[in-house]
Amino acid sequence: MPKTIITPPGTGQPIAPFVPGTLADGIVYVSGTLPFDQENNVVHVGDAAAQTRHVLESIKRVIESAGGTLDDVTFNSLFITDWSNYAAVNQVYADYFPGEKPARFCIQCGLVKPDALIEISSVAHIGGGGRHAY
Template identity: 75%
Template sequence: MPKTVVIPPGTGKPLAPYVPGTLADGILYVSGTLPLDAEANVVHVGDATAQTRHVLETIKGVVETAGGTMDDITFNHIFLKDWADYAAINAVYAGYFPGEKPARYCIQCGLVKPEALIEIASVAHLGKSG
């Protein structure tokens, strides 16, 4: 099956061998997204609200580069460092998915960058393409 790599303009170098997104058979897989700047530094250290917004804006950029919208996201995998941030994360998250919500799961775990409080990976259905 053919696949298309999705890399939004201005994307920094990834921390490991992966790309921001891969589109195959109309399904977009967005890699785990941390609150990183173009130099792979964690932004908004200590602020779960701002980090969540940054992560979702980054995901939005990948989805839009692939030709979709946030409404096309059908599943989110959410990883958070501390359950104490759960309410703040959900408040921001709800603003990005105001209508029908995607399916999701949320787990607490250690993240690859200790200053990161959240990581989200997404799946979006964009229709048949790539």
């Protein structure tokens, strides 16, 4: 099965051996996405809502670069550092997924950089390949 690496324009260099997304058989797998700028610095330190918005915008860019939309997302994995941020994360999350919600899970854990409060990975089904803009 052929696969295509998805790297939206303006994406910074990853801090580990991974790519932002992979497209295979009409499915986009989005790597764990943290609230990083292009130099891998954490943005919006201390603001879980703003970090969640930043992460979801980054995920949206990956999926759109593969020819899909957030409506195509079928599954999200959420990792938060503190349950006290859960309500803020969910409020922003609901803005990005206003209709039928994707399946998901959410766990509390430590993240690669202490100032990061949220990490999300996604799976989107965009059909039989669709239009690709890499």
